[in-house]
Amino acid sequence: MHSPEPDCVHELLGHVPLLADPEFAEFSQEIGLASLGVSDDEITKLSTLYWFTVEFGLCKEPDGIKAYGAGLLSSYGELEHALSDVPERRPFEPFSTAVEPYQDQNYQSVYFVADSFEDAKIKFRQYTATMKRPFAVHYNTDTQTIDVLDTAEKLLYRFRTLKAQVDHLYNAMTILTNLRTA
Numbered sequence: 001m002h003s004p005e006p007d008c009v010h011e012l013l014g015h016v017p018l019l020a021d022p023e024f025a026e027f028s029q030e031i032g033l034a035s036l037g038v039s040d041d042e043i044t045k046l047s048t049l050y051w052f053t054v055e056f057g058l059c060k061e062p063d064g065i066k067a068y069g070a071g072l073l074s075s076y077g078e079l080e081h082a083l084s085d086v087p088e089r090r091p092f093e094p095f096s097t098a099v100e101p102y103q104d105q106n107y108q109s110v111y112f113v114a115d116s117f118e119d120a121k122i123k124f125r126q127y128t129a130t131m132k133r134p135f136a137v138h139y140n141t142d143t144q145t146i147d148v149l150d151t152a153e154k155l156l157y158r159f160r161t162l163k164a165q166v167d168h169l170y171n172a173m174t175i176l177t178n179l180r181t182a
């Protein structure tokens, strides 16, 4: 019950709405950034994490477990299956999720449930911190390019940029506080 390829339904109903959510978009981008400079084995694990989150992820909500994976949102058949009693549902833990085998010929037999996007991001960052690579990267939103943080000068520049952003936030907070007490 997936729509036939080229699958515009999957892209438009599955991926696009979620990418409009800043929390989710950041999570999706972090998977891509984590792949830069790592081994093929690590990339395979990242692909598996992508599969079980961006494509077939479930997430806890106050009123129950909801689907956020594009492969579920664009398949009413698999959406029903994922939320039924048939498949296994396990907590999203990147270290074990990354090595879970999967296939793309039938509905999944196991799904991973995140506590929230924020929690998934925190756990994912803890996972990527253990990956071996010769440099760290940062996505520069000003230039829309990827900065490779491989020298002390580049790190210092990032710290200065970060400090400027914190200063702006502090100023905004001060203005808000003054408005409330005025």
Ligand SMILES: [Fe+2]
Pocket: 010, 015, 055, 070, 071
């Ligand atoms: Fe997809």
